[in-house]
Structure formats: structure tokens, C-alpha cells
Amino acid sequence: MSNRPRRPAKPYRRPRRDPVRILAFEALRAVDERDAYANLVLPPLLRKARTAGDLDARDAALATELVYGTLRHQGTYDAIIAECVDRPLRDVDPPVLDVLSLGAHQLLGTRIPTHAAVSATVELARVVLGDGRAKFVNAVLRRIAADDLDGWLDRVAPPYDDDAEEHLGVRHSHPRWVVSALWDALGGGRSGMEELLAADNERPEVTLVARPGRTTSEELLATVPDAVPGRWSPYAVRLSEGGDPGTLETVQDGRAGVQDEGSQLVALALAAAPLDDGPDAAWLDACAGPGGKAALLAALAAQCGATLTAGERQHHRARLVARALRGNPGPYQVLTADGTRPPWREGTFDRVLVDVPCTGLGALRRRPEARWRRRPEDLAGFAPLQRGLLEQALKATRPGGVVGYATCSPHPAETRAVVDDVLKHTGGAELLDARPLLPDMPGLGDGPDVQLWPHLHHTDAMYLALLRRTG
Ligand SMILES: C[S@@+](CC[C@H](N)C(=O)[O-])C[C@H]1O[C@@H](n2cnc3c(N)ncnc32)[C@H](O)[C@@H]1O
Numbered sequence: 465m466s467n468r469p470r471r472p473a474k475p476y477r478r479p480r481r482d483p484v485r486i487l488a489f490e491a492l493r494a495v496d497e498r499d500a501y502a503n504l505v506l507p508p509l510l511r512k513a514r515t516a517g518d519l520d521a522r523d524a525a526l527a528t529e530l531v532y533g534t535l536r537h538q539g540t541y542d543a544i545i546a547e548c549v550d551r552p553l554r555d556v557d558p559p560v561l562d563v564l565s566l567g568a569h570q571l572l573g574t575r576i577p578t579h580a581a582v583s584a585t586v587e588l589a590r591v592v593l594g595d596g597r598a599k600f601v602n603a604v605l606r607r608i609a610a611d612d613l614d615g616w617l618d619r620v621a622p623p624y625d626d627d628a629e630e631h632l633g634v635r636h637s638h639p640r641w642v643v644s645a646l647w648d649a650l651g652g653g654r655s656g657m658e659e660l661l662a663a664d665n666e667r668p669e670v671t672l673v674a675r676p677g678r679t680t681s682e683e684l685l686a687t688v689p690d691a692v693p694g695r696w697s698p699y700a701v702r703l704s705e706g707g708d709p710g711t712l713e714t715v716q717d718g719r720a721g722v723q724d725e726g727s728q729l730v731a732l733a734l735a736a737a738p739l740d741d742g743p744d745a746a747w748l749d750a751c752a753g754p755g756g757k758a759a760l761l762a763a764l765a766a767q768c769g770a771t772l773t774a775g776e777r778q779h780h781r782a783r784l785v786a787r788a789l790r791g792n793p794g795p796y797q798v799l800t801a802d803g804t805r806p807p808w809r810e811g812t813f814d815r816v817l818v819d820v821p822c823t824g825l826g827a828l829r830r831r832p833e834a835r836w837r838r839r840p841e842d843l844a845g846f847a848p849l850q851r852g853l854l855e856q857a858l859k860a861t862r863p864g865g866v867v868g869y870a871t872c873s874p875h876p877a878e879t880r881a882v883v884d885d886v887l888k889h890t891g892g893a894e895l896l897d898a899r900p901l902l903p904d905m906p907g908l909g910d911g912p913d914v915q916l917w918p919h920l921h922h923t924d925a926m927y928l929a930l931l932r933r934t935g
Pocket residue numbers: 727750751752753754755756757758775776777778781801802803804819820821822849872
């Protein structure tokens with residue numbers, strides 16, 4: 465037996481509970497375990513923590529940044545973490561992986577000093593995973609901390625010339641199939657594609673719409689703190705400092721709403737599209753939930769004496785539409801209705817919007833987790849519904865009336881392919897050039913349809929085709 469004196473055991477220290485990191489971890493778990501959306505999970509968690517006095521405004525901003533940043537850059541961080549653990553990532557427990565990703569984001573994607581990022585993450589691990597697994601977290605984080613982001617990217621992304629899509633996917637944290645689809649839709653070379661992928665990883669501004677006849681952008685600019693004019697829509701106002709639009713009186717009472725400028729432009733273009741003769745009195749939004757575009761369309765319809773009918777298949781979403789339309793200055797009705805088997809008669813409407821369910825690949829800035837959740841197979845799932853809804857929208861339109869087919873996805877399978885197919889198989893319609901109905905914007909392409917892009921227009925990647933019914 466050695467008679468070396470034994471070192472006294474370190475006294476046990478309770479882990480430090482940091483409410484910001486714990487909340488960020490809980491949000492990531494909810495996104496992973498319950499397929500929750502970060503933009504729906506986070507606000508109530510933050511509200512509860514603030515009401516309990518656990519977080520101030522700065523803490524809430526940090527928690528938000530940690531959750532969104534970690535989710536956006538998940539693909540890049542996974543590739544780096546995979547280099548630092550001794551087993552395949554699928555064998556790492558998901559809660560451990562979430563803690564590691566949160567740590568990787570603090571180390572590689574924020575200005576938090578290295579020692580603070582490591583110690584805050586290890587303390588989090590002690591609280592939520594226990595002391596044993598915290599040691600593993602500590603060891604992995606120290607390996608990650610040995611290099612900066614650029615150094616890691618040079619190691620984990622293949623050279624661009626060897627595999628351009630994989631290179632961009634790892635570097636900009638997009639699944640390869642999404643890179644490939646976005647590239648097909650955008651065309652062009654490397655620089656435009658890099659700009660688009662980088663724009664998908666930026667925090668989007670909050671944009672308001674001043675609903676016509678109820679308020680004006682001038683009024684919003686005068687009353688909303690830190691508001692600046694929109695870029696394209698005369699009804700848009702941007703909140704330059706982010707801010708919480710839910711606290712604004714104009715938003716609470718429905719005179720204004722939160723709406724990306726791309727969505728505003730879709731509604732404005734449809735409302736301004738030239739009709740062939742005939743009345744302009746009956747407008748339809750066939751896929752209206754939750755009601756953002758319907759509220760703008762209804763306000764525009766009221767200005768020209770038209771009525772908006774808003775249809776939505778899911779009853780609870782139809783109720784959201786009714787709430788969005790409450791207080792509209794003109795007549796409207798909201799129906800729970802399946803747009804593929806509609807209750808309205810053929811040829812009833814002069815203008816029809818069909819903003820179809822889609823993969824949402826155009827709103828990756830707002831839905832950071834969507835890119836990891838979506839699968840290429842989802843496209844085939846949406847395809848018949850998208851075609852069915854457009855066919856029925858055309859039938860619902862009178863000859864000379866106009867349909868706007870919109871998606872919040874630039875994927876060619878959800879945009880041009882649907883429109884081309886329906887035109888080929890149903891006939892009785894022609895494409896209108898949508899470009900003159902949008903503001904003077906760069907990069908609108910060759911028409912006649914229009915694809916907006918985050919990196920060019922600072923909007924979601926909304927697609928719009930306008931079809932006039934000819935017979
Ligand atoms: C992209 S969202 C519409 C967004 C909406 N235009 C807005 O700006 O707030 C598509 C909507 O279509 C609804 N939907 C799905 N299938 C439908 C169907 N067969 N008939 C009508 N609505 C449907 C979905 O429930 C969803 O609310």
C-alpha cells in the first residue's frame with residue numbers, strides 16, 4: 465500500500481442554474497421531441513420566465529439568439545461535433561447533442577468568450593444531464609474550442625471543386641437536397657447561391673402591414689418606436705430593432721398586422737391584376753388560414769366595393785382568419801371549406817388567391833428547424849393537393865377573372881411545375897405577366913411568373929403566378 469497522503473476530495477458544489485441556458489435547452493428539446501416550432505414554443509417560455517422574474521429583456525434576447533442560432537446552424541455544428549466524439553452522432557443521446565450544439569453555437573457563432581461558453585455549457589449539462597455526462601460534454605467542448613469556425617469549416621466541408629452542393633450545405637448549414645433545389649430555382653453561379661444561403665441564416669426583420677382603410681404606414685411610422693418604411697410595399701413598416709409587435713395597440717386591435725413584405729406584394733399584385741371586362745365585386749382567398757393575406761385582401765376589396773370570401777379547410781385555422789378579418793371596413797365572409805371540393809359554384813369569383821400548403825422552404829429565416837424536418841418525399845405529398853387547389857381555383861373564377869397561385873417555397877416542383885401541369889391539363893387559362901404588378905424591383909427574372917428571394921429582396925422566397933381564365 466502506498467503511504468502517499470490522499471488528496472482531500474473536492475467538496476461537492478451544486479451546479480449553477482442559469483435560467484437563460486436552461487430555457488434555451490428546454491426549447492430545443494421541445495423542437496426535437498414534440499416536433500414543435502421554435503417560433504411557437506419560445507414566446508410562451510420567455511413570457512413565463514419573465515413573469516416569474518427569472519429573465520430580463522437582455523436575457524430573453526440572449527435565449528432567443530441561442531435557440532435560433534443553434535437551430536439555424538445545426539448542420540454545421542453536427543458536422544463539427546461528429547469530428548469531436550468517438551461514436552456516430554446517431555448514438556449520442558439527443559439531450560446530450562442539444563447541450564453540445566448549444567455549446568458549439570456559443571463557442572463558434574457568438575462573441576461569448578471561450579471559457580464562459582465552456583463553463584456555462586458544462587454547468588447546464590450538470591443541471592439537465594447530471595455530473596457524469598457533464599464530463600463528456602466538457603471534453604467535447606474543449607476539442608471544439610481548439611479551433612475557430614473558419615478552421616473547422618476548412619476541415620469538415622469538402623472542397624467546393626470536389627462537391628459544390630455538399631460544400632455549401634455544410635458551410636451554410638442547409639441539407640444537401642435543399643441546396644440542390646434552391647440552386648435549381650435560382651440558377652446562376654456560386655456567389656448568388658452563397659448569398660441566398662447566408663440570407664436564410666439571418667434574423668429576419670419584423671415587418672408590419674398597415675391595413676388600408678384602417679391605418680396608414682405614416683401613422684405607424686409616427687407611433688411605433690424604431691419603425692422605418694418598408695422597402696417595397698406602400699403599406700409596410702419595418703421594426704428596425706426587432707421588438708415585440710404583439711404589444712403594439714395597432715396590432716392588438718387589427719388595424720395593422722405582422723406580415724412579410726413578400727406576402728403583401730402577392731396580395732397587392734392580385735388586387736391590381738387587370739380583369740377582362742365584367743364585374744370586380746367577388747374575391748376569394750381559398751386557403752386563407754391563418755389570415756394574413758386575407759386581411760390585406762379584404763381591406764383592398766373594401767376600397768373598391770368588393771366582398772372577400774375566405775375559405776380554409778381546418779376549422780381552428782378558419783377561426784384565426786375570422787379573428788384577422790374582424791373590424792374590416794367592408795363586407796367579408798369566412799367559411800370552413802375544402803378548396804378541392806368547394807361549396808361555391810363555378811365561375812363565382814372575379815379574383816381568387818390560392819396560397820397553397822407547401823414545404824415552406826421559402827421561409828427558412830423564420831422557421832429555423834424546417835430545413836431539418838422537411839424531406840424530399842414531402843414534395844410528392846403536397847403535389848396532388850397543390851394541383852387540385854389550383855384547378856378548383858380556376859373553376860371558381862369567371863371567364864376574364866384572375867387567379868393568383870402563390871407558395872412560400874421556391875422549389876420548382878411546387879411552383880412552375882404545378883402551374884405548367886394545370887395549364888396543360890385543364891386549359892382555359894393563360895399566364896399574365898406578374899412583373900409589372902410588382903414595384904420596380906431588381907431580379908424579377910424573365911417572367912411571366914415571379915420569384916422573390918431573401919438575398920435580393922429581403923422578403924421570404926414567395927412565388928406568384930397570375931392566371932387569367934379564358935373560357
Ligand atoms: C400557406 S397557408 C396559407 C397562408 C395564408 N394565405 C396567409 O397569408 O395567412 C395554406 C393554408 O391552406 C390550408 N389548406 C390545406 N388544405 C386545404 C384545402 N384542401 N382547402 C382549403 N385550405 C386548405 C392550410 O390549413 C393552411 O392554413
